[in-house]
Amino acid sequence: xxxxxxxxxxxxxxxxxxxxxxxxxxxxxxxxxxxxxxxxxxxxxxxxxxxxxxxxxxxxxxxxxxxxxxxxxxxxxxxxxxxxxxxxxxxxxxxxxxxxxxxxxxxxxxxxxxxxxxxxxxxxxxxxxxxxxxxxxxxxxxxxxxxxxxxxxxxxxxxxxxxxxxxxxxxxxxxxxxxxxxxxxxxxxxxxxxxxxxxxxxxxxxxxxxxxxxxxxxxxxxxxxxxxxxxxxxxxxxxxxxxxxxxxxxxxxxxxxxxxxxxxxxxxxxxxxxxxxxxxxxxxxxxxxxxxxx
Numbered sequence: 597x598x599x600x601x602x603x604x605x606x607x608x609x610x611x612x613x614x615x616x617x618x619x620x621x622x623x624x625x626x627x628x629x630x631x632x633x634x635x636x637x638x639x640x641x642x643x644x645x646x647x648x649x650x651x652x653x654x655x656x657x658x659x660x661x662x663x664x665x666x667x668x669x670x671x672x673x674x675x676x677x678x679x680x681x682x683x684x685x686x687x688x689x690x691x692x693x694x695x696x697x698x699x700x701x702x703x704x705x706x707x708x709x710x711x712x713x714x715x716x717x718x719x720x721x722x723x724x725x726x727x728x729x730x731x732x733x734x735x736x737x738x739x740x741x742x743x744x745x746x747x748x749x750x751x752x753x754x755x756x757x758x759x760x761x762x763x764x765x766x767x768x769x770x771x772x773x774x775x776x777x778x779x780x781x782x783x784x785x786x787x788x789x790x791x792x793x794x795x796x797x798x799x800x801x802x803x804x805x806x807x808x809x810x811x812x813x814x815x816x817x818x819x820x821x822x823x824x825x826x827x828x829x830x831x832x833x834x835x836x837x838x839x840x841x842x843x844x845x846x847x848x849x850x851x852x853x854x855x856x857x858x859x860x861x862x863x864x865x866x867x868x869x870x871x872x873x874x875x876x877x878x879x880x881x882x883x884x885x886x887x888x889x890x
Contacts, residue, residue, distance in 0.1 A: 621651060624678045624869070625654070625673075625679055625680065626642055627657050629659030630683055631686075642852070645861060646680075673700055681713060684715045684718050703838070704840070706837055707838050709841075709867075709870075711843070712841070716730070717733040717842060721736040728806055729833060731746070731805055731831055731840070732801040734763020734802075743804045744756050744805055745762070745800055746801060761800070764823060765796040766820045772790070773812050774788065774789045781873040782832065783812065790856040790881065790883065792851075795845055797829070799825060801828070808832070811828075811831060813829060814827055814829045830860060845860075854882065854889055859875075
């Protein structure tokens, strides 16, 4: 009898792997279509990286072009474990309809995952809940009324309420991305720093900054047109029961091929989706002194 029970359990286990194994992949969707950056060039790179990790099946939803029929844009967020935003209304693009905004708020608050990629944190300055989701953002009229500047000084997080506009970057340069929270699942096991390829280093970002964990920073040097501060470049944000991973890296197809960017993107997406990370650190991860690109 014991043998029969044991054999049955083994068969059921094998059957479950065979039948349900594909369903164990997480479902991701990239939202693009409007952006002041090269979304046509970067979305395929993001999609390939997520799929190459072995953890995701990835769809892409492209909005109608600027000024198009917004009624055609009604994503079913509930189909997905994580939504990757490669979208911004910066520069006069279309803000999502009230219906889509409310649906997105409910999706995240109920436990959905989000990745806000680079220019996505300049989106929707008037959308209060979106600004809470991303923690901090830039440009598009954001200022001290939007919340504090968030940065690091002498190892301590600073919430600076001084007046001033949000959003800045200097010239594109290589810079070190330095781990700030080594125990967070996204960062755990990563080297303490990696040299990122030439990219825009965002600075002077401000917003509600609620339920925000700074994961990594970079030195925005005055000599390179920066802020002179240690600026956050990777963030984790909690919103209701949902999780949001923010990466300010990856301005264009060249900079988005950095192995450090792609690895943290995939790990951040997995964390946003399920609250833990199983994706390993790639062998060709950049060092603190040397870049690495796909």
